Amino acid sequence: MPTIPRLARGLLVAGVMTLLSACRSGGSGAGPIDATGGVPVGAVIALTGNSSVIGQDQKIGLELAERHFAGSGAPPAAKGVKVKLRLEDGGSDEQTATNAFRTLINGGVAALIGPSLSQQAFAVDPIAQRAGVPVVGPSNTAVGIPQIGSFISRVSAPVSVVAPLSIGAALRQNPAIRRVAVFYAHDDAYSTSESKIFQQALQRRGLQPVTVQRTNVSDTDFQNQVTDTLRLKPELIVISALPMDGGNLVRQIRELGYGGAIVVGNGMNSPNIYPICQKYCDGLLIAQAYSPETTAAINQTFLSLYRQARGGAVPPQFSAQAFTAYQVVFESLQRLQAAQPPGKPLTALPAAELRRRLNSEILAGRYDTPLGPIRFTPEGEVVQERFYVAQVRMNGDGRSGRFQLLP
Amino acid sequence: MDATLPVQMVLGALLGLSVYLPLATGQLSLATPGFYVIGGYVAALLSTGVAALGGGEPSYPLPSLLLEMGLAALLAAAVAVVIGRPVLKLRGIYLAIATIALVEILRVLNLNLPFTGGAVGIFAIPQPFADPWGYLLLSALLLAAVCWLCARLGAMRLGRAQAAVRDDELAAACMGIDTAQVKLTAFVISAVIAALTGVISAHFLNTWNARQGSFDASITTLAFVVFGGSRTWVGPVLGGLVLTALPELLRPVGDLRLIVYGLVILAGPVVFPQGVITPERLQHWARHRPWRRPSPRAGA
Structure with a gap:
């Protein structure tokens, strides 16, 4: 069969050609970015995979921010810079997020918002760092994210700051707690x-x-783990999990008869847990980086936009943080444009220079956001003034509820 | 030009070949992600932990990368020999289950060993290449070498013994073939390919963790072979390339992309039960050469 090796060679050539065709062209950074329709800003969030419930919240936040800042509600200075949001699914794994980041970077975005998970950030943030593209993390809370590089910042306060607050709240509610299960x-x-x-x-x-x-x-x-745990008679259970598994765990803990306090982590900080643990979600304590009750004008605007879009529901933290991430990039672009000499639009700058200036501007700025007033350390870590603890209150139907802030 | 997706496609093709080799000996082994993860951890631990290898330099030295590949190959081969001897006595679905268990044991070990970084894994893995083109070149060279090996196998004693064991193990044993040795050799080569792929992947991804080798990964790599065809090495290569690229090439479809991807995986085995590429189909194409216009031979 002498034809087969020859054919295999042909197929190999065809394979190489397919590979080459899969290489998409992109901006090198030397020329200006293509700002047709607005300065392109990319967002990579988890719309598929086991973290898609987080991504759904973030998608709404980003879309509301885009509508708000592009529309009539935008501050007057914004008229100079239009922003075009390019949303890509980053999946819940590293490979998909890598592709999404590369696609957007090569597509010539000025900045990136994302990815949804800290684990993905460790994989993709170095790519943006090497390409010199500023990244604003909307929900990466693991230790070490801003330290990845000078172009990496986040609006999500690190877990070390936020998480312990809910433990404090549980102990205030019941100072007699001595036995804790994790x-x-x-x-x-x-x-x-x-x-x-x-x-x-x-x-x-x-x-x-x-x-x-x-x-x-x-x-x-x-069931086995919960039974073993309940035998030890805990008075407080502390859970760090994602919505799907965490919701089921809460449900089974309650079904097996536990009546004490439950503290859950930021992974379950979404109303999307309601359908999973249903009436058993009632009473969960969750630390919050966002309070819907803040009276600041920007939060009231965000609140009314969210309510219009979601039939009166209260926005979750992930939506507020995504909105904030967009706001940070948008306002920085505005300030850069305002600082430009007349007749020299921001978009005429070489892409690499624009991205570098945008990054410095992001880190230098102060922002009045739905999360409250925020700024960044030179390293890119968010500095936020207030945090909260909420308790989930389910309605009688067991399908809907709200996050009630504790005083 | 960006070569990210092509790199992932080539890595997918390599993993497809790693599943194919035991399958060409009639062994349904799903251990590939296990060895892939071993390779990745070797690269991640050495490049971030051994300063002498040059992890602190702006560009990770190529000889260090090659050293990692050598050590990963050795380690994977050693593990494959130790595990392969008892496990390869199993057949069919039992072997599949045993190898899934192996992948699962490695995953739990990697989550709990003190030096593998737990669930966060190991991050800030140094980069030997400034852009994905370097990775593409390296992985394409590796793929070419593995393809060449697979193509040569047909003409080698090992390849023919593999085919004999696949078609009828008892008959092959009666012909004097050491079936246990043939199966083990294929398993070890498969493990080495997976580990080498893991080394490249760990650097390429910047980070490495236990999630890279999960049951899901076993099924994905098996899908490469089922889709492409398991009777010739061209099948898994095509399966790996196409199925890795498809979700990304379908991005313009938007929210429907994973549905379309699922439909393609479903339609593949329904329309082509033996896989898209079979030896018969290759011969048919070779005879008809649909890509070449009939023209009189020059000088004839």
């Missing part, structure tokens, strides 16, 4: 680092966990 998804980067912070916070208060149970993100049945 659950965490040990195959999820975020949940693992958050659980460490929770356990340190417990230790600082002199509380040694009676048990630490490891779960998996893909688990659905926790």
